[in-house]
Amino acid sequence: MKKKIGLIAGGGTLPREFIRTAKRQGEKVVVFAIKGMAEESMVSAADRIYWLNVGEYSKFFILLLKERIRRIAFLGKIEKNIIYEKKKYDKKGWDLMKKLDDQKDYSILSEITRRLDRIGIKVINGKEYLMHLFSNEGILSLKQADERVEADIKFGYETAKKLAAMDIGQMVVIKNKAVVAVEAMEGTDATISRADQIAGAGCVMVKVSRPDQDMRWDIPTIGPETMEKLIESKFSAIAVEKEKTFMVEKDKLLKMADENDIVVCVI
Numbered sequence: 001m002k003k004k005i006g007l008i009a010g011g012g013t014l015p016r017e018f019i020r021t022a023k024r025q026g027e028k029v030v031v032f033a034i035k036g037m038a039e040e041s042m043v044s045a046a047d048r049i050y051w052l053n054v055g056e057y058s059k060f061f062i063l064l065l066k067e068r069i070r071r072i073a074f075l076g077k078i079e080k081n082i083i084y085e086k087k088k089y090d091k092k093g094w095d096l097m098k099k100l101d102d103q104k105d106y107s108i109l110s111e112i113t114r115r116l117d118r119i120g121i122k123v124i125n126g127k128e129y130l131m132h133l134f135s136n137e138g139i140l141s142l143k144q145a146d147e148r149v150e151a152d153i154k155f156g157y158e159t160a161k162k163l164a165a166m167d168i169g170q171m172v173v174i175k176n177k178a179v180v181a182v183e184a185m186e187g188t189d190a191t192i193s194r195a196d197q198i199a200g201a202g203c204v205m206v207k208v209s210r211p212d213q214d215m216r217w218d219i220p221t222i223g224p225e226t227m228e229k230l231i232e233s234k235f236s237a238i239a240v241e242k243e244k245t246f247m248v249e250k251d252k253l254l255k256m257a258d259e260n261d262i263v264v265c266v267i
Contacts, residue, residue, distance in 0.1 A: 002026055002027060002028040003026065003027045003028065004027065004028045004029075004030060004067070004068070004069065004070075004071075005022055005027050005028070005029055005030070005069070005071050005072065005073065005124075006029075006030050006031075006032060006064065006067070006069040006071065006072035006073070006121075007019065007022075007029055007030070007031045007032065007046075007072065007073050007075060008032045008034070008072060008073070008074045008075070008076075009031050009032065009033045009034065009038040009042060009075060009076045010034050010037045010038060010074075010075065010076025010077045010078040011034075011037040011038060011039065011076050011077040011078070011079075012039075012076050012077045012221065012223065012225065012248070013039070013223055013225075013248050013249065014075050014076050014077075014126075014130075014221055014223075014246060014248055015031070015033075015038065015039075015042060015075045015076045016039065016041060016042055016045050017130060017133070017248060018073060018075050018126060018129055018130060019031070019042065019045045019046055020045065021129045021130060021132075022129055023045075023047075025129070028047045028048075029045075029046050029047050029048075030046070030047060030048045030049075030050075030067050030069060031046040031048070031049040031050070032049075032050050032052055032060060032063065033049055033050065033051050033052070034052065034053075034054055034076070034078065035051050035052060035053050035054075037076065037077065037078060037079060038051075038076060048067070050063050053088040053089075054078070054082050054085075054088055054089075055085075055088045055089025055090060055093035055094065055097075056088075056089075056090055056093065057089070057090055057092045057093030057096060058090050058091075058092045058093070059090070061119070064116075064119075064121060065119070069121055070120065070121060070122065071121070071122050071124050072116065072121055072122070072123055072124065073123070073124050073125075073126040073129075073216075074109065074123065074126070074216065074217045074218075075126045075219075077187070077221075078105070079187065080105060080185040080186075080187065081185055081186070084103075096111060096112075104167060105217075105218070106167070106214070106217075106218075109214075109217040109218070110214075113216070113217075123216045123217070124216065125215045125216050126215070126216070126219060127215055127219060127246075130246060133246040133247055133248060133250070134242070134243050134245070134246065134247070135242065135245075135247050135250065135266050136242065136266065137242045137266050137267065138265070138266060139263065139264070139265050140250075140254055140264045140265070140266060141254060141257045141258055141262065141263050141264040141265075142258045143257070143258065143261045143262060143263050144263065145237060145263045145265060148176070149204060149236050149237045149263055151177055152174040152175065152176070152177060152204040152236075152237070153174075153204060153206060153237060153239045153265055153267070155174055155177045156172050156173075156174040156204055156205075156206030156239065157206050157208065157239065157267055159172050159174070159179060159206075160172045160206045160207070160208040161208055161211075163182060164208050164209065164210045164211065165210065165211050167210070168182065168184060169182055169183035169184050169191075170183060170207055170208055170209065170210065170220055171183035171188055171191060171205060171206065171207040171208075172205075172206055173191060173192065173195035173199075173203050173204065173205055173206075174203065174204045174206065175195075175199045175202055175203045175204065180195045180198050180199045180203055181194045181195035181198060188207070188226060188229075189225075189226075189229050192205065192226075192229045192230060192233050192235070193229070193233065195233065196232075196233035196234070200234070201233075201234035201235075201236075202234070202235070202236050203233065203235050203236065204235065204236055204237045204238070204239070205230065205235060205237070205238045205239070206238075206239045206240075207220050207222065207238070207239070207240045207241070207245060208220070208240075208241050208244070209241055209244040209245070213244065219244075219245070219246055220240065220241070220244060220245045220246070221245065221246040221247075221248060222238065222240060222245065222246075222247055222248070222253070223247070223248035223249050223253055224248075224249050224252050224253050224256060226238070226253075227253050227256045227257060227262070228256070230262055231256065231260045231262070235262060236262065236263060237262060237263035237264070237265060238257075238262065238263070238264055238265070239263075239265040239266070239267055240265075240266055240267070241266070241267055242266045242267060245266075
């Protein structure tokens with residue numbers, strides 16, 4: 001009998017990559033897909049799939065028990081503004097939210113992890129299945145960084161690390177060693193668009209991890225969708241942290257970067 005693993009799937013292609021890898025390793029993957037975020041393409045990829053609103057706490061736990069899940073991963077993008085949409089929660093889900101000291105994503109995920117552990121379900125680190133998505137340090141693109149871009153990457157990395165430590169966001173946009181935009185709850189794509197409106201072409205995006213990053217829930221990720229936004233906004237470069245950032249569909253991402261003279265740097 002195949003081993004069974006659960007997956008709470010948000011948006012983007014990362015959950016689908018997890019499903020492919022887990023199935024290659026002989027596992028049966030049961031997906032709990034977040035409505036309005038997870039991709040429809042997972043229907044054919046998963047062994048079984050359930051579609052849930054983000055706050056359907058009771059239904060989620062009933063399904064976990066029904067499927068006899070003992071290990072589960074959290075992967076994919078969750079739009080953080082949904083934590084304020086009370087209508088998406090059932091009574092137990094909203095009661096959980098009200099009991100928290102704050103509504104930071106880490107606080108919510110820590111509490112869910114604690115409750116899963118209480119019923120014998122382990123939240124695993126998704127990178128156990130996705131180590132191939134990490135990249136070595138250095139410039140990966142054909143385009144090399146000039147002095148201005150190098151300076152912006154260095155300044156952006158130092159700034160982003162400070163902001164991540166304060167749990168404000170994990171991404172900044174820099175131009176000429178000035179902070180143009182800081183990612184908060186609106187997410188990476190909206191931050192890129194805002195930076196374009198403020199500073200125009202030539203910006204540099206730097207994405208980092210928190211000092212206390214819990215890789216079970218939250219692994220910084222970039223892919224072709226991110227690159228599309230950078231191309232639209234005429235960015236000069238993107239820099240991410242080594243061994244802390246997944247690079248999904250790397251060949252496609254780098255091809256897009258090379259065709260548009262965008263520097264891709266792993267710090």
